[in-house]
Amino acid sequence: MPYDRDLLLFGAKRHAVLGLDEIQQYGIDSYQDQDYVSIYGLRPPQAHAMGVRMLGRTAVECTRDDLAEAIASDVAALANRCASTSRLVVDPFAGSGNTIFWLLRKLAGARAVAFENDPLVYDVSSKNLALLNLPLRLECIDFPPGLEHVRAAPGELVAAFIAPPWGRALDVRLGLDLRRTEPPVVSIVKEFVRRFDGNPMLFAIQVHERVEPESLTDLVSHFDAFEHKVYELNRAGQNHGALIGCVGWSP
């Protein structure tokens, strides 16, 4: 049986803790690479030996090392152009927590808070992250109520990494429709802007290499400045990118 996306994301393996062989088989079957699902800077055998575990849905949904490192490097380059020296990183859709792991590596001195509303994903990821000893608080909560008790210092840069479940938002012909993710990306950006009004903000939104043009125009109209990156890490058609937008300041 192939360890494909649908089996892990929607099928019997969605909430199953995968064995090392299953993680490697998914990498081989989908990307011809047994190390494809590398997270926390570790190849699957190293991670497994350390005690890192992963559910089926997270193996598919995670922002794996190569991509998370590329995004975090670009976020750090932009953040370094902001006058603020203190940084709060927020990941409202933590999943494995791998992106926040890379953001903390690249953004010197940052502190971080992350939310995950699937208790089974939370359980596995919080145990994994405890092995890594990071300045990170992961909470099992829906992100809007979670955000309500997050405090940013005056002038502190709030950097949010936004990778909501895509659900059915990706159309192979038209690309990723940012209005159809669950929830829509603009509504998440608005929630942050309302909550951290007055602070400089930076949003990094994980996107597919193709983005539905109207949804892109709509989203970037909320930013004072933005960069659109595509990372050519996979075969054409399988790549991801990032939209990195500033609110309340410009580089």
Ligand SMILES: C[S@@+](CC[C@H](N)C(=O)[O-])C[C@H]1O[C@@H](n2cnc3c(N)ncnc32)[C@H](O)[C@@H]1O
């Ligand atoms: C696409 S995955 C994010 C993957 C993550 N970037 C990583 O590296 O693993 C989205 C995650 O957000 C969680 N999620 C979805 N809606 C949420 C919400 N409203 N609040 C908090 N977490 C949510 C899902 O359970 C899932 O684990």
